[in-house]
Amino acid sequence: QKEVEQNSGPLSVPEGAIASLNCTYSDRGSQSFFWYRQYSGKSPELIMFIYSNGDKEDGRFTAQLNKASQYVSLLIRDSQPSDSATYLCAVANTGNQFYFGTGTSLTVIP
Amino acid sequence: AAGVIQSPRHLIKEKRETATLKCYPIPRHDTVYWYQQGPGQDPQFLISFYEKMQSDKGSIPDRFSAQQFSDYHSELNMSSLELGDSALYFCASGSGGAYEQYFGPGTRLTVT
Numbered sequence: 001q002k003e004v005e006q007n008s009g010p011l012s013v014p015e016g017a018i019a020s021l022n023c024t025y026s027d028r029g030s031q032s033f034f035w036y037r038q039y040s041g042k043s044p045e046l047i048m049f050i051y052s053n054g055d056k057e058d059g060r061f062t063a064q065l066n067k068a069s070q071y072v073s074l075l076i077r078d079s080q081p082s083d084s085a086t087y088l089c090a091v092a093n094t095g096n097q098f099y100f101g102t103g104t105s106l107t108v109i110p
Numbered sequence: 111a112a113g114v115i116q117s118p119r120h121l122i123k124e125k126r127e128t129a130t131l132k133c134y135p136i137p138r139h140d141t142v143y144w145y146q147q148g149p150g151q152d153p154q155f156l157i158s159f160y161e162k163m164q165s166d167k168g169s170i171p172d173r174f175s176a177q178q179f180s181d182y183h184s185e186l187n188m189s190s191l192e193l194g195d196s197a198l199y200f201c202a203s204g205s206g207g208a209y210e211q212y213f214g215p216g217t218r219l220t221v222t
Contacts, residue, residue, distance in 0.1 A: 043215050090211075102152045
């Protein structure tokens with residue numbers, strides 16, 4: 001079982017819609033959760049991090065964490081074509097090791 | 111704002127050669143992480159340093175070594191290169207008390 005699992009997609013949404021990206025993790029003691037956006041051939045860009053159960057909002061992005069169910073999600077409201085990228089979920093586990101999921105490819109259709 | 115700097119950005123080597131990749135963290139960041147990302151793969155953690163000491167070790171081959179210097183920059187040394195070492199190598203930096211990592215632009219290594 002991988003430390004972090006994501007649906008690889010591709011996920012397609014129309015412009016202006018809400019994109020929902022999901023991630024599950026295996027180490028129940030994990031404390032820190034991150035969402036990175038990566039354009040093809042570019043480096044991952046940190047867009048959100050969340051440490052506590054519940055929702056965290058930053059502009060059009062909302063991260064949701066449910067430690068009991070061991071999942072973390074990212075909602076992108078009013079999706080734009082420029083949001084088209086691969087979104088990587090990352091988790092720092094109890095050993096402070098950092099694991100990435102394989103990423104979900106998002107395409108926002110104009 | 112200053113970002114993570116990596117050099118070189120592109121590197122072509124032949125099998126069995128050596129390569130050295132450099133990383134300059136964001137100013138005042140004391141932690142450096144190295145990742146390898148193959149085509150279509152997620153970044154694989156190799157090794158990290160905090161305050162010039164190795165803090166964690168991932169899937170780094172024995173042929174690779176790394177260190178962090180007094181000015182906090184880090185170098186990844188790769189020897190006896192193999193075709194399978196061709197990948198993007200990212201360095202990320204962070205501040206020791208927090209887990210957020212900020213990635214550099216990467217070095218694309220091609221081994222022929």
